[in-house]
Amino acid sequence: MEQVPWLTEREERVWRLFAAVLVLVPDEVEGQLQRDAELTHFGYWVLSALSEAPARAMRMSELAEMANGSRSRLSHLVAGMERRGWVRRERSTDDGRGSIAVLTDAGYAKVVAAAPGHVGAVRSLVFDALSPQGLDHLEAACTELLAKIAPKRPRTPRLARRAEDT
Template sequence: MTRWLDEDEQRTWRKFLAATQLINEALDRQLQRDANMPHAYYVILVRLSEAPGRTMRMSELAARAQSSQSRLSHAVARLEERGWVRRERCPADRRGNLAVLTDEGFAVLAAAAHGHVEEVRRTLFDVLESEQVRELDEICSAIIYAADANTLEG
């Protein structure tokens, strides 16, 4: 039996969708304008920059970037063309591939980070009170926890 959204839930759901879409579009526009890359590429570069040796298995990178493996493979190919990432065979099993953030890719990421952080601040944190930021953190944590639990069950 379908549990339809009531009027308040429907209004909240639509506002959530609109807000996240507006933020994502603003971040994408800023990164395209200032760094000539989509937000998805920025996320990949960030994940690699945080990994030990700036290296990560492609399958793990896809999961951390919240991307399908085929979409990630396509994005990494574009990043390779730019010289920002390179692929290597995984020495442990020779079947897997590693993505490695190059020094050039790290420099591009570092240059893009300032504008990106300013856009995140402008579109999200500057419009919220400190209590709202805390509440948003709790809300996001609950959603992520539930999604992770559902993934483990599935």
């Protein structure tokens, strides 16, 4: 069995800082969304992805992958969103087997109403703390990490456009 080398002191320090950010920022964003919009971050991500998709519709399997959730988690979420009138499911016209999630006008209004608070929280938690150079470094680091972790995973339309620009 191959021995894995220990992290250097600097790598361990950076890892612990990064891990703290990975926990604390999503917790704060989740709290803001639940308080102000009665949405989870996963729910906001799904509504947002649908709002950016052509015809505000996406195959459920693709949406689950794009939103970084399992198909069963997405199905449960969409069932609740259907009850609220934010999303409806339709059969795929391509093969008749798959399901398509379609954002309704009420769902679009929900994500539009939630966006200012969400953007404000993200700006306050992340961007207000970074210099322009820090933002460049964060973008480069995230791009490199995603290329390694999930090179073929579908991206939201905005992320996909940005990746094509680079």
